[in-house]
Amino acid sequence: MQTIIPDLFDPPAIPWNEPIGDASLLLHGFVLAQEEALLAALRGVIAEAPFRKMQTPGGRPMSVATTSCGRLGWMTDRRGYRYVTGDPLRGQAPWPVMPPLLADLAGQAAALAGFPAFCPDSCLINRYVPGAKMSLHQDKDEADFSQPIVSVSLGLPAVFQFGGLARSDTPQRYLLTHGDVVVWGGPDRLRFHGVLPVRPGEHPRMGAQRINLTFRVAG
DNA sequence: CAGTTCCG
DNA sequence: CCGC
Numbered sequence: 001m002q003t004i005i006p007d008l009f010d011p012p013a014i015p016w017n018e019p020i021g022d023a024s025l026l027l028h029g030f031v032l033a034q035e036e037a038l039l040a041a042l043r044g045v046i047a048e049a050p051f052r053k054m055q056t057p058g059g060r061p062m063s064v065a066t067t068s069c070g071r072l073g074w075m076t077d078r079r080g081y082r083y084v085t086g087d088p089l090r091g092q093a094p095w096p097v098m099p100p101l102l103a104d105l106a107g108q109a110a111a112l113a114g115f116p117a118f119c120p121d122s123c124l125i126n127r128y129v130p131g132a133k134m135s136l137h138q139d140k141d142e143a144d145f146s147q148p149i150v151s152v153s154l155g156l157p158a159v160f161q162f163g164g165l166a167r168s169d170t171p172q173r174y175l176l177t178h179g180d181v182v183v184w185g186g187p188d189r190l191r192f193h194g195v196l197p198v199r200p201g202e203h204p205r206m207g208a209q210r211i212n213l214t215f216r217v218a219g
Numbered sequence: 220c221a222g223t224t225c226c227g
Numbered sequence: 228c229c230g231c
Binding site for chain 2 (some may be wrong): 054055056057058059060061062063064080115117126133136137138139142194203
């Protein structure tokens, strides 16, 4: 005889929104309804501009692999962090066009969080294999901090750290799973944030990786 | 000399 | 370490 125990601790099946920081929002499952179209668009971008490992100004390789789409792409090398219009890996070729579906989803998420008319000109795409992480940092290479940041999580889960305006502020931790979107802006725009090392695992749709899309108005 | 999406 |  076996006892059936309900999965009381499974995440909710329907999307729900969670306030974070002072004026920001974690939208659980927001992109799931468009999952296949989103992944098809992402596949096209990666086929044109493949992932590559970049180096921090200190000369160390980042644990994530990176590419971009949109008019501007974020990059880092020994000379520092910056946005560029040409892909250094492909002879300064323009970055792939940002698929309209991606820009639309980011705009809709931003609007729900209270940031209407968000028109990103850059989408940074980071691939995390197990063990990859992102140390606490601020997104401050953009021209206009009145515009929010919109982050889409795909694949393996990760713990997102959302801190304060000083590096020393203890961050809050949020679990981000496949389909989640985080929007932060306004008074939260320059909060330190990061991702703890991704744990080994297998996602049924994405395999052994996490991919994060970060939409910005960079220029 | 400062900053650091890095490390210990 | 590098660019200011």
